[in-house]
Amino acid sequence: MAQLKVFNSLQPGAPVPFEPLEQGKVSWYACGPTVYDHSHLGHARNYVSTDIIRRIMLHYFGYNLKFVMNITDVDDKIILKARRAKLLELEKSKTYTESELSKLAATAFQSYAEGNLPELVQTDGPELSPSNYADRRDAAYGKVLAGGTLTGEGKPGDAEAKMKMHLSNLTAAAQAIQENKVFGGADEILLPYLDSLYKDSIDGKDHSIFTKVTQYWEAQFMEDMDNLNVLRPDYITRVTSYVPQIAKFVEKIVEKGFAYEADGSVYFDIAAFERAGNPYARLCPNSRNDKALQEEGEGSLSKNLGGKRGAGDFALWKKSKAGEPVWPSPWGEGRPGWHIECSVMASDILGSQMDIHSGGIDLAFPHHDNELAQSEAYFCSHGKEHHWVKYFFHMGHLSISGSKMSKSLKNFQTIKDALKDDYTPRGMRIVFLLGRWNDGVEISPDMRTMAEVWETTLNNFFTTAKSLITQAGPQSIQSLSINGTTEPTELQQTLQKAQSEMKSALSDSFDTPRAMRVISELVKEANIHINTHKSDMDNPGLEAITRWLTKMVGIFGLDANASPPYEGLGWTSSASGANLSPQEAVKPYLKVHLSVKSEVERLALHSEALDSLMRTDVDGEFTALERSGTKDTEALAMPYLRSVSRIRDELRRIAPSSDKKKEILALSDQIRDIDLTNLGVYLDDRSDQASLIKFVPKEELLAAREEKAAKEREKAAAKDKARLERERIEREKEEKAKVNPVDMFKDDRFSAWDEKGIPTKTKEGEDVTKSALKKMQKEWQKQDQVHQAWKAKSGL
Template structure:
């Protein structure tokens, strides 16, 4: 079907001027954002949610965290009220297939708890079927013991990280081959195990048994027993919600689920038929009629990606592998609104017979039900443009049937992919890292992951690299260190200000605010906004602090705090409460009284110990400024103990009249051990009190590197000392030998009175040149031996 001219985008009208522009996939350009709300205050937003059949991975985090960032900016920076709706896809081809396969495998394992000969026969057939389907270059009926050798021969280029042809760059096809090689390899290993432990065997065979058992027994599933599938979806929806909250993604205002919208979806499909834009087939399916839709003036199909409207691969992917094929489709491009029931699938009643919703219809029906016939924003991953969102758009406008008058969605926002080694992160490619694994291992935190998304454009792809991770860590540390300095001003105020430094910094501050505002108003340009935050921190760090007022410092800090909170970098903290800092830049409240007291005392003790005037009377005066740490309970107890122990140790050193170096060592111990172990560090500064700050990842890394270097130097020193000791011991043993005896070996046959050899072992005279060399060795040994005898004599 040829691409038709696309209709002009209808800009919403409003008397309220737009606050920002946004890249709109409908126009493929930036458009002024104008809400449909006549008062320009409320924004309706529908976002495609998860398909819940497995744990969410970092690719999902890219989508949902980025949408959350945009949502927060629209709400908290541009101050719109948002009604945010997100669906949960709990019925689709992948869910049906995965739920059914898991159900069948569980039944098979229950019937066969031990690995018998019959189980191995089934597993071998499953292995053969998997290899035949997914690795066609390998021999049919390949023996498991030959798998590694033949894989290396036929797929060597792919294993080596190249394209299958050995020349071009590898892509998703090679990623799939690697996945299939890994799966088949695990199965081959399981089949070759000399003894079969059931758990290990099934673990290795699982991914080849799943499709094989499904091919045999799928039709045995009761279509009315939805628990086969909801058991899977309820589990993974709960886990998805946990993951999102752990990433500080706000909950939707409304959540819709396909399984809860059966009647509404049926009604939605029926109305499209009634409007003349869909037709039922004899098998009980219903298809969207693209030709009839486009015959009506003002209706257009594939508005988001018109170049893909004839892409059969994408069309087939959108229809799903489980749909019945029918010759009654009027066009190959027509897509299913309702799929007739098929053995092994869940089914619901409808006027056309038992069946289930098509993939795209669910979002149209649910979004329309909650938000109506016109919606401001629709968001999702960029791979959803075609066919999913294009089909949604067409069928929704066919439902509302207002050709030329109203467009269903005003702004489509699509998030770029997250890639690893050039390949999109995907469940189907099994090249993903789950969110919970990444967080549990410490690869990422909710903040660090969000930062790397902010450092890239929301509509652009993000490639996970070491450089990107370092850039994110660097930005986070830069902001944290700024907050540490501002926190310190609360304890050690700066009393000086000359006005000039304030004025200079305020000029930089205004420039940063303007830069950030213009960036966010220009389609949420967060990379530029992040640089604006870095810029003002750089200006602050460069300012002459002695001439800077705390008022200006705090004003800048409050603005930085507000912005990082708007971006979601500080949990659920309120961006508008006037606070300063983010989580991790302040010590616990219960620690403050005791830690600040210990830090003050330590500063004074160090100062006087270095000056050499630390008298017992002066020490008593220093300690008496703080009340003794009374018995504390609960969270304050360890901090109180550190203060009281430090004070007692100071008194003990004073009573002993210890040298200054002992007092300095005690101060170092307080910093490096006692407080460090409680997660607090005292950062010593020249001509200023120590900065009290939490121990963070940067400090830990620096200490680990320092300790590793110290260990390396210590081991090198110990090695030198050991070699020196061995050398001395060897020399001591050698010294015991008399020079008269040192050459009496089989190498010679005659010696003079001093023990110097005169003839070699064959009776020939020793050459003069050699005699000269031997004489030198003899004299050296004579001296060494005489020293040994002296040492023995004096010892005796």
């Protein structure tokens, strides 16, 4: 059996053997979202990829897994979002004259440009205003807006994305201000300006200002995760529920000499930590002096906190400034640093050590490196190193146009919009399965097309295979083991090979791209067998393949309606009838069955085969299935559907020789195109075999029926148009035929004619030329023939 190996950020390079702290059990902490805005595709990439690995560990490798995820519901971004929303709400309640509101907007507009796009603000010349903004924007940043870079070299990245965001905000604001729609249209430039004026007025002890925002966005995040079929965590922790524990955790680190207080804030002392023999920045040693990452980790509201001993020292506890939430602590009123929250919450649930810690790759430094340092400082004994995490999993980020997808850059597509416009939940998950979880993913049309092809291929296989297996009757519906004593068939050997390759792929650090190729190849081989063995199908082998594929797509989370141990045939129907009694579940199918039998009796149709089918004890077959305890509506409905399909096949066979051919064929079409389509059942007619019963989503069948009807209407409309055109042409021909050839040239072009009415003189009195005369004589003869034919037809 292959040994599970995993990529571990603490040991860069090839995958290493996975050996949990306790055999068979896995403890896992995942960094959850900071909830202050819509979740985007970058979040989907992180949490869906995490979910895929979690499901594989649970349902493929069989680990007993404890999964913890935090919700960051207090940090600098949340504070700004909540505070500004409150200030804007208060501002909208004020009474403004039109000139006062215009002045407020113009000042905010100028302030936003100065702070974010200084090249728009000229030292000489007119002041920047909404009216001259567009010209200045195009002059200063035209290259960036056209897809170029600030320097004119290379590809655009985060800096250009941020610039485009600010330009977009100013563009929207300029238009709104000129249309006197300041509130609503210009909020993005008003928010930072109002914050600069009134942030001190926010009461930091009124935590509801902030929790009102975070509770709303947490609910939105959870809804997105549910829609993506991401398993809920076993434990969810929230920072605001842990503030007293965080303060105590920090206090102990201070007592151990690895942190110090400065002006009401507490910083981790990296130098002291390393002097004690502990390594810092184990995940990203090359980033430890990256000032931009360090500042980003501290947060935008913490830039002016002083008193650090070392440039890289990071805040464990922050002294709250005016307008920020506050909690009591030994160092005065303040709030937790960003990194400390995860250390406290993870340790509270999982203890002093855990098997796995995960998050997006952008969290590796400084967030995860700082977590490691402060946690190992807390737990370490004198002179003895402590390993807080055994394996760090970092999910590759999602990028768009070369820039990381980010809420702060506003270059993202929300999960809700993506699911509404571009993806299905299954389709999005397939996209992520087609890439390695720790590799970056660039959004592209080709990537989506690959996912759509993979899904369509599997859909078609499941539909056909399930039909073939169920069509053969109850005797073939069995759970099959291919490890018996008999020699395996060709299909069973193919399955054994695929199972071995799947084990190898998933043991290689959850190599899902390879796993997806294994599935594709197995489907290809099974389809070849189906197409080349119509009379000697290996139904048991086909069933074994279908059941194994069903299990694998269930493990990968591709079937939102399925649940472990994923035993079934193909996708699970959303309307499985689990909440209905078997009799209630099959009522629609029974109704169609009775209707078809009634129509056959009404038409007084008979043949030896048809009479036998009409006498079949279908209710007995259903009763046997009911007693088996199955809740699968499709399985319960099969006796009735099989009977209807066989009756219809016999009707089609006898129709050509029957004097009721038209009525029989109409009934056949009614059964297939209306009765069964309305139930989400499609009959695939085959000339040399019984029709295949296929369960297809009702919406797809109805859409296909409507498309067919639309084409028929279009064809009928074209036929009517052609008929009307023919009738018009015939009318014109008839009107022309009525004209006597003697009169056809009697007009003002000529002044004299012979006895037949053929012109001899032009209107100017000149002789008609020989060539013209010859041409008119031919026309006269042709008209004479047409006219004589019309007279004969009309009896004149």
